[in-house]
Amino acid sequence: MPAILIYHAHADALDLLPIEAASLDEATLKTEHGVYTVMRIYPGRRVLRIDHHLARMRRSAALLDSPYPLTDEWLRGMMRRAVTDAESQGVAESRVRLTVPFTDPDSALILVEPFQPPPASTYERGVEVGLVDDRRDAPKAKNTRFIERRQQIVAAQTHTFYEILLCAPDGTILEGASSNFYAVLDRDLHTAEEGVLHGIARGMVLEVAEGLIPVNRTPVHPDEIAHLSEAMLSSASRGVIPIVKIGDTVINGGEVGPIARALRARYDGLVEAELEDL
DSSP states (O other), rough: OOOSSSEEEEEEEEEOOOOOOOOHHHHHTSSOOOEEEEEEEEETTEESHHHHHHHHHHHHHHHTTTTOOOOOOHHHHHHHHHHHHHHHHHOEEEEEEEEEEOOOTEEEEEEEEEEOOOOHHHHHOOEEEESSOOOOOOTTTTTTTHHHHHHHHHHOOOOOOSSEEEEESSEEEETTTBBEEEETTTTTEEOOOSSSSOOOHHHHHHHHTTTTEEESSSSOOGGGGGOOOOEEEEEEETEEEEEEEETTTTGGGGOOOOHHHHHHHHHHHHHHHHHOOO
């Protein structure tokens, strides 16, 4: 079985394409560009906030002036068929990248990858991230063309980081190349509101932060990194991951802080409460 299963959904047909790829990004670059989303398929063929994912795809298409004639019901049904077929080939838990191509918006590409959650040490010890002066061209639209740019950003690094943070022209930290970014400064949880992709996980993090820590929807500047008490990132596949080092600066003595732990616990609880059948 190939590492990634690539399905082409059109009309009532679902075809498995003879394209080999070792990762979702590689598979995406071997297929048509379009608006997309990535979601985790939990055991029991359950999903999280799929309606949010599909609504964001529709908004992305509108922002990019791309046709989007497909219904959510059709996309969801085709995803269900693809995941069921992947299960029959031994993929018990997966990550799915759903794309509506710019050149063929009456169809969809469904990429299914066996999912392995990050090791426990990622959450317990935190991760190191880098900084670059770069950003998305249309940050609120999820466009597969950015994946090429993201690969270039990662390839240009001389150090292996877990994630790369993107900075605005004024230097403020916007988001991760594949995640949203948060920083605890002066007892507030800071995260950029403008110039970033509003991730599905980001919305959940901001929900569970209520009553725990005030949210300040403004970004922090690299000059403030030394004053951060905590930092973290989030994505739909990984949840909340603590950051213990940004560039050369260690955060909180290199230890995972209480806010990151509390947000992760609350986030995981919300996931369990909201999982639904695909």
